[in-house]
Amino acid sequence: MTTYAIIGGTGLTQLPSLMIREAVNMETPYGMTSADIIKGEFAGSEVLFLARHGHPHRIPPHQVNYRANLWALKQLGAQAVLAINAVGGIHRDMPTGHLVVPNQIIDYTWGREHTFYEGELDHVTHVDFTQPYDETLRERLVDALRECGYSHSEHGVYGCTQGPRLETVAEIARMERDGCDIVGMTGMPETVLARELSLPYVTLALVVNAAAGKSEGAITMAMIDRALEQGMDKVKTVMGEFLSA
Numbered sequence: 001m002t003t004y005a006i007i008g009g010t011g012l013t014q015l016p017s018l019m020i021r022e023a024v025n026m027e028t029p030y031g032m033t034s035a036d037i038i039k040g041e042f043a044g045s046e047v048l049f050l051a052r053h054g055h056p057h058r059i060p061p062h063q064v065n066y067r068a069n070l071w072a073l074k075q076l077g078a079q080a081v082l083a084i085n086a087v088g089g090i091h092r093d094m095p096t097g098h099l100v101v102p103n104q105i106i107d108y109t110w111g112r113e114h115t116f117y118e119g120e121l122d123h124v125t126h127v128d129f130t131q132p133y134d135e136t137l138r139e140r141l142v143d144a145l146r147e148c149g150y151s152h153s154e155h156g157v158y159g160c161t162q163g164p165r166l167e168t169v170a171e172i173a174r175m176e177r178d179g180c181d182i183v184g185m186t187g188m189p190e191t192v193l194a195r196e197l198s199l200p201y202v203t204l205a206l207v208v209n210a211a212a213g214k215s216e217g218a219i220t221m222a223m224i225d226r227a228l229e230q231g232m233d234k235v236k237t238v239m240g241e242f243l244s245a
């Protein structure tokens with residue numbers, strides 16, 4: 001049976017229906033993980049749960065220790081990763097509350113520790129990242145979404161910005177011209193670090209606001225919190241369906 005790592009994003013710092021066996025506080029060669037890694041059982045599967053932003057939520061996207069997180073999950077036996085991400089919707093068919101299984105990603109971040117392949121190396125390595133997400137896991141996640149009947153998109157381009165500020169109207173217009181459908185701050189380098197560790201990785205993204213300029217007025221945290229509260233139950237149901245399939 002596959003051991004899944006679940007990386008919970010904003011709005012998912014704990015899993016109430018997780019049967020907890022152990023909480024592991026782990027120091028890695030890259031430093032500490034965002035929070036204790038919870039080993040347990042969820043929907044009949046062995047899982048390792050990690051709150052990306054810490055528990056309670058306190059680490060901003062640009063300060064998450066992505067390398068420590070991925071390295072520790074692999075070390076503890078993760079064989080695949082299901083990442084949960086809250087995002088802004090750029091594409092008009094991806095409104096608040098919509099779920100997206102992205103198939104591509106564009107990295108707009110800078111200055112993050114984004115690779116394990118540096119320092120004293122025997123040889124230089126360039127991992128293939130043509131298809132950033134694992135297609136088999138994507139298909140399984142799409143099946144779970146169809147089963148649950150929630151409004152969702154089976155493809156999409158995730159644009160990852162540096163944050164922690166939200167984007168300007170012009171930045172979102174540029175991202176749209178680039179082909180981005182959703183915008184978030186945590187997809188990279190997490191996705192590529194999983195690839196460097198040969199961990200199949202898939203993202204379930206919940207749209208929690210219309211991206212800058214895609215609705216009237218400013219984006220407020222109250223708006224995002226409301227959408228998270230309404231959307232996370234759907235995310236948990238899909239996760240259950242995905243893991244028990």
Ligand code: HPA
Pocket residue numbers: 086087088089161166167183184185208209210211212219
């Ligand atoms: N932009 C970037 N990241 C986000 C957004 C957004 O509008 N909403 C949630 N995460």
